[in-house]
Amino acid sequence: MNIILLLFVSTLLNISVEAEVISGTVTDENNRPLPGVNITVEGTNTVTQTNFDGKYTIKAEEGDKLVFSYIGYKTAKIKVGDKKVIDVALKPDFTALEEQIVVTGIQNSQLRIRGVATHLPPQRESYNQIEENIFKSTNTTPLSTFSIDVDKASYSNVRRMINNGQKVHKDAVKIEEMLNYFNYDYAQPAGEHPFAIHTAVAETPWNSDTRLVKIALQGKTIPLDDVPASNLVFLLDVSGSMNSQNKLPLLKSAFKLLTAQLREEDKVAIVVYAGAAGVVLPSTKGSDKKAIFEAIDNLSAGGSTAGGEGIELAYKIAQENFIENGNNRVILATDGDFNVGASSDRAMGELIEEKRDTGIFLTALGFGMGNYQDSKLETLAQKGNGNHAYIDTMQEAKRVLGTEFGGTIYTIAKDVKIQVEFNPAKVQAYRLIGYENRLLNNEDFNDDKKDAGELGSGHTVTALYEIIPAGVNSKYLKDIDDLKYSDRKIKSSSEELLTVKFRYQKPEGSKSILITKSLKDEVEPMDADFKFASAVALFGMQLRESEFTNNAPESLVISLADAGRGEDPEGYRAEFIRLVKTVNTGQTMNEE
Structure with missing residues (x-):
């Protein structure tokens, strides 16, 4: 009888607990939904993110701990019990904000993070001036x-x-x-x-x-299967200005997502630039994802930003591996903070214009905040037969480099x-x-x-x-004098x-x-x-x-x-x- 009981207990202990689908909503301190929150089952590779309404679903077992992390907020850990719906309200982490948001300039500016006012110097972000079109x-x-x-x-x-x-x-x-x-x-x-x-x-x-x-x-x-073979060069900014959570770490995750979609006939090289530019991965088959992932994982930030030199090298590598009738493209990822070599918007534009006739297209991806140089990236995209996107969350990376991958890299x-x-x-x-x-x-x-x-x-x-x-009659109509040498007859x-x-x-x-x-x-x-x-x-x-x-x-x-x-x-x-x-x-x- 004791033997039967022991066998029964042993059988119970060996039964694996089936993972359940846990769902919920993550909000801020003002009960507003937080999109892009990372949720991980502690100690595992199971991870997800909240959608635009702050909602998530994830598989976890009773007793697991869910870890909720978001830039500027304190990380929350919640133990999974018998409830299948777990809603979480994250609290601001002022210490983390001070570490992660680095800006320079005149004093006495104010930044409101999710309703909480924080005194910070104004950002040195750069935008082209827009004069609104009139009637x-x-x-x-x-x-x-x-x-x-x-x-x-x-x-x-x-x-x-x-x-x-x-x-x-x-x-x-x-x-x-x-x-x-x-x-x-x-x-x-x-x-x-x-x-x-x-x-x-x-x-x-x-x-x-x-x-x-x-x-x-x-x-x-x-369809992606019908897109010609791609010759891609990832041109990645690893300068000191990229050393924050919403820049290089997000960039790495985004480019892994892009790499996952490459085919055997595709190839990719990786060029990085900081104080100088260099090749960290020669042109490699898209099927060799392990080598590409390792090169991305080994990236670290530091130094000044030799953007011009990086562009020159990226186009050189793309030209050396050019595919006739293929999709040849440089994909630049940066906060746009060029400060060594060619750096002005005009200089960068002229540099890209020189490269435009090579048949190599350009995609410019912007990351980060505080010193984001939108004007430079807009200039590069316009002059380089390309497009420009700004990636603020992993969810946006999935859209630009996942859902809309074909449109991002292939011009029709x-x-x-x-x-x-x-x-x-x-x-x-x-x-x-x-x-x-x-x-x-x-x-x-x-x-x-x-x-x-x-x-x-x-x-x-x-x-x-x-x-x-x-x-x-409209208040927006302005009077124009009659013309002396021509009339305004309607033909x-x-x-x-x-x-x-x-x-x-x-x-x-x-x-x-x-x-x-x-x-x-x-x-x-x-x-x-x-x-x-x-x-x-x-x-x-x-x-x-x-x-x-x-x-x-x-x-x-x-x-x-x-x-x-x-x-x-x-x-x-x-x-x-x-x-x-x-x-x-x-x-x-x-x-x-």
Whole structure:
């Protein structure tokens, strides 16, 4: 009998406890959700992150400890009991904040981290100055010409500022990049061209005297298996300015994520730069992930920033391993703080322009805060036939280098330009919302040597024009004297509102292809995507304190975004609504 009992007890002890799915929400001290919180089962490799609503799920056994860690907050450890839902409120860690946020400059500045005011010197972040587009008369200026922009850095950077409770820098708000951060339900191209064109006109939500025109492109989505072999060079900044948690450690994790998607036919080299530049990994097959991971793991930060020298070396390595008809690209990751060698925005731009004709494209990824040099990375991306993203969390890294990996590294059309001609019989004046840093001279449209933006696999581009219809009195209309040597006769009584022309080149080509499309003067109700895009544009205008908001209330942004939220499977639109509410709450708190 004792033997049977011992066998029974032994059997019970050897039964493994089955892991259960634990879920919950992580919030800050003000009960606001925290996205990007790392949750680890202590002593294991099981890890996850909270989504944009602060929610998480993870498998753990009873008795395990869940470790919740987030920059600027005290780490929390919670023992798993019989409850399957574990909600956690993290508390600010002021000591950690002092260690992790290093900025220099004039004294007496204030930074609000999740509602807690902390006195810090102002940041030395750098942004190109933006002069907001104004209304232009169609009688004197009927043409509007600009380069497309698929960069998304501004939105994630603005999100970082809002999540940290900072006042958003006006020139950090690039409305076109905020618009193009989001995916829209535009139909894929069906014809010979690599993108489909979508246009619409509706009443402007914030001004009954104007109308809103949408011009959108949907790039063809190329399955990763069909993408040509890639020759990549990771150009990684390991200078002293990268020595903080949201820079080099985040960079390492992000590039491991990218590496995991490489195929055997792909190859990657790693160039680093600090006081000098060097090769830490020669061109290696994408299937040899162990060697690539080890090279990334061994990176450490220190020294000054010889960015120019690093770029020269990266392009040299890319050229040596060039794949004909392949995808040749340098992927730069930095906070943009160049301070040795070529360092000014102009010098860096000229250096990249020299490399542009090699057939090697550029992706510029920004990391960190405090000395983030957005202006330099924007210049590099624009001059180098590339794109620019800002990675503030691992979740954003998963989006840029995971979900949207194909669009980030593979170009389907280059030098894409848009030129709109407005019909003066229908339109008195127009204003392009955003794209201030992408404007082109009208003559540039037909000049195939004039650089413009690149469109990646699956990318969408959305541009909005606010127009004042003919015959409408508007406070935004400015008087212009009659012309002495010419008249302003309208040549056509067409019912067309505008004609839009597109030029693009194939990635390996040098001669542009022209597409033309007209839009009739037919106002229709906004669909969900149009409503959401208008909400993003209005929010950007409010952050920039634009004179063209027509004093629209913040509640209008939320109502438009709510109406345009749609299915939102990944939660990005829901996160946008939360950010708008956070800004409004913060403004109210500051006023009080």
